[in-house]
Amino acid sequence: MGLTFELTDVQVEQVNKWLEEHPCPVREHVERTRRLPAAGERMRFVFIPTFLGMLAGVECACGARLMLTDDL
Numbered sequence: 001m002g003l004t005f006e007l008t009d010v011q012v013e014q015v016n017k018w019l020e021e022h023p024c025p026v027r028e029h030v031e032r033t034r035r036l037p038a039a040g041e042r043m044r045f046v047f048i049p050t051f052l053g054m055l056a057g058v059e060c061a062c063g064a065r066l067m068l069t070d071d072l
């Protein structure tokens with residue numbers, strides 16, 4: 001197997017922006033308690049195979065999902 005995936009700078013920016021901006025109960029909880037979880041606890045990457053190839057997305061701990069595209 002050995003599927004690798006690298007985010008472009010644009011996608012990293014997209015992810016960080018989305019983490020801050022989507023309506024997120026997890027983030028609200030963090031802001032209330034001031035407990036900052038590591039990024040790895042808060043999000044994970046998901047890969048969805050389609051006929052166009054592999055789509056990459058990121059899923060927040062709250063369940064929200066952002067699909068990443070490189071055609072911005």
Ligand SMILES: [Zn+2]
Binds near residue numbers: 027060064
């Ligand atoms: Zn969230």
